[in-house]
Amino acid sequence: MSAERPVRRDLDGRGLRVAIVWSRFNEEITSSLLAAAKRTLDELGVPEDKVACAAVPGAYELPLIAQRFAASGSYDAVIALGAVIRGETGHYELVADSAAVGIARVGLDTGVPVIFGVLTTDTVEQARARAGGALGNRGEDAARAAVEMATLTRTIDRDD
Numbered sequence: 001m002s003a004e005r006p007v008r009r010d011l012d013g014r015g016l017r018v019a020i021v022w023s024r025f026n027e028e029i030t031s032s033l034l035a036a037a038k039r040t041l042d043e044l045g046v047p048e049d050k051v052a053c054a055a056v057p058g059a060y061e062l063p064l065i066a067q068r069f070a071a072s073g074s075y076d077a078v079i080a081l082g083a084v085i086r087g088e089t090g091h092y093e094l095v096a097d098s099a100a101v102g103i104a105r106v107g108l109d110t111g112v113p114v115i116f117g118v119l120t121t122d123t124v125e126q127a128r129a130r131a132g133g134a135l136g137n138r139g140e141d142a143a144r145a146a147v148e149m150a151t152l153t154r155t156i157d158r159d160d
Helices: 027-043 059-071 092-110 124-130 138-159
Strands: 018-023 051-056 077-085 114-121 131-133
Touching: 018 027, 018 059, 018 138, 027 051, 027 077, 027 114, 027 124, 027 131, 027 138, 051 059, 059 077, 059 092, 059 114, 077 092, 077 124, 077 138, 092 114, 114 124, 114 138, 124 131
Parallel strands: 018 051, 018 077, 077 114
Antiparallel strands: none
């Protein structure tokens, strides 16, 4: 890519294929993240038939299925959605850290953007605030990031 030509933010999802892997654990929260992500992808031009979704038991399992989606060559971006709430588990740090490291590794290993849409909060109330409450919906943010990163990687790959 030429240093003289800046790459602009592009949120046009037409022509993109996106996979979403989401955790059923804390489903009250994660189902809200999923609905917002799907709605936002549609608003950005990614048709429903170009969005694949898979549920996993918990946040710890997100990286494996994200890896399968990314390595398939069928998707331009993968969104991983979950909620790890400190009050819900004694092994909060293990689950949160493993999910974050695993999801980042998938993106680096495959070259496919993998978006970390996992809430890590101290309380259920904090999670609710980030899943459609007073602080917005992280599912929407994750969908926008997926489209932006997919279009950015396409632009860079085209210019190589």
